[in-house]
Amino acid sequence: MSTELLIAIIITVVGASTPILIAALGELVVEKSGVLNLGVEGMMLVGAITAFVVTFTTGNHYLAIVCAAGAGVAASMIFGFLTLSLSANQTATGLALTIFGTGFSALAGQGYSARPVTLLGPLFPAELATHPVWRVLFGYSALVYFSLIMVVVVWFFLKRTRAGLILRAVGENDLSAHSIGYSVIGVRYAAVAFGGAMAGIAGACFPLLLTPQWAERMTAGRGWIAVALVVFASWKPFRLLAGAYLFGLVMTMELYAKAGGGPLSSIPSELWAAMPYLATIVVLVLISIRRDASSNAPACLGRPFLPSN
């Protein structure tokens, strides 16, 4: 394999992995606080259409990312209000949020399909990335570096800060955290909002990083893969990074199987398209065979907090 091809592969994999990584990091923090938000896919779509419309009308990519994050937070607050303030069923509410996000983004995106925007360009000046090897390090857009920095930030926050400790306490034992005086609901609201912002930014990656246009349901289940990835990574940020890149590899495999020729290139493209979803199942099964995997789940995950009972 030539160096050129290898570099091209790395760059595509990084691009495909970035939205999953960002969304999964958000969901990881939400789940660590004891909340299961299955609305990631819906919040991503809300973020994707917001980012598209803002880029289309203003041409400012960074404004688009900020607005997508805001839209994700707004969508997550529907979920937060229902599950945290009204203790509604988290599974059902998350599903409803995904259905809502799909409908909302389709409605808001009316008339925008097949209209192009420009992709977000590389963060560093082109001179830094002239040599192919340097391109692997310095050739990406800000969203990619953001995702990598956030892996460290989330890890540091959860493991090394007091606020992170409180968040984990709320997720492991909400009643104890409540009785020492922490606001369980307040912490969970903050976590859900963070998850919403990250899902919104993850959605923004689709029009700004991958395909410079709007298409209905353009996230194509990547939000669900992000949820699965959190389980796969047993709630650990650095494993999440590895998992996201593994999925990016699976998702882009068709490109180089076709390029490489040989027996792989005769596999029907539909099977390649189904591969990330099948790989998710395989990975979930493999991780469950190892006994300790689910034991790392936050103890209060998905349980509503009702102190007055």
Next chain:
Amino acid sequence: MQFRLEKRREPSRVVLYSAPLIAVLLTMFFGAIIFSAIGYDGVGAVREIFLTPITNSLKWQDLAVKASPLIIIGVGLSIAYRANVWNIGAEGQYIMGGLAATWVALLTHGMGGFWILPAMMVAGFLGGAAYAAIPAFFKTRLNVNEILTSLMLTYASVQLIYYLVRAPWKDPMGMGFPQTRRFASEALLPNIVPGTIVHAGVPIAIIVALVAWFVMSRSVFGYQVKVVGSAPHAARYGGFSENKTIWLALLLSGALAGFAGALEVSGPFQRMVPGFPTNYGFTAIIVAFLGRLNPLGVIFAGIIMAITFVGGEVAQTTIGLPSSASGIFQSMMLFFLLAGDILVRYRLKRVAPQGEARA
């Protein structure tokens, strides 16, 4: 004036059964406001989506045809959710049922016989059940989350349709369209009301719901499902196997979704096309909840959801509302319903402001 939530001694049945109706009314009210705010004729949208399908008798046949798959799938899901088994891949099981029925129809093409249609229905049942068996196997053996596996299988099944109609099952006389040949008349679902599109699936849906209601409220199986779902510890003491319940819940909901797929492909579609997945499997999730996980309630919820589908199409042509609008109405309904659920267990109590004596 302040309010406080106070736990009810018993869940309120009045709230439980009136909440879906209130959710629908609130959706109509806020839907009108929201759609007006974003520049559509909001009142018109609500009228066309919720009322026209009921008042215009020409639309009743559409309602019946759209409601029946929603009811059949919704009944299965309501049983699964009662058992606390989160099958959200009904869309995939619906697709596999449709594909299994298509396979039978294509194999028997050119043969005559009354048995072809029943064989397709059985294939639909088995196809859906087999696809739901995958999450059931991994859930019971390795405790793999069934939400994720059933959903991932849905995405994969859509690709399977694309492949089959593009290559091996493609109609040779189809002028290059990716679709199968039209089924022979023996493989088509009979129309039961002449001059309309109402097919045999409509009464079947009602029968399925009634049978399910009877089984759930009168049999040991129904009791077992409810106990395992609401009190797993008690179920273990009572000797009910949790794994067996998970298997039954997934196989049953998968089989019913697959059956609905077989009815759809042999009824309205008459052939397999890439556009076969029509989100019935996802909408049926809302139907199950709106019907309060009760098979009789699912009949009404299925009709309400069918109204929003048919009404959405009406509003598209009359006031130019995009088709995605009905999805927003549907999810709003579910949001209001879930929000209202807290009042089943709690009541709002007025709290007298401090310092103000009240008797």
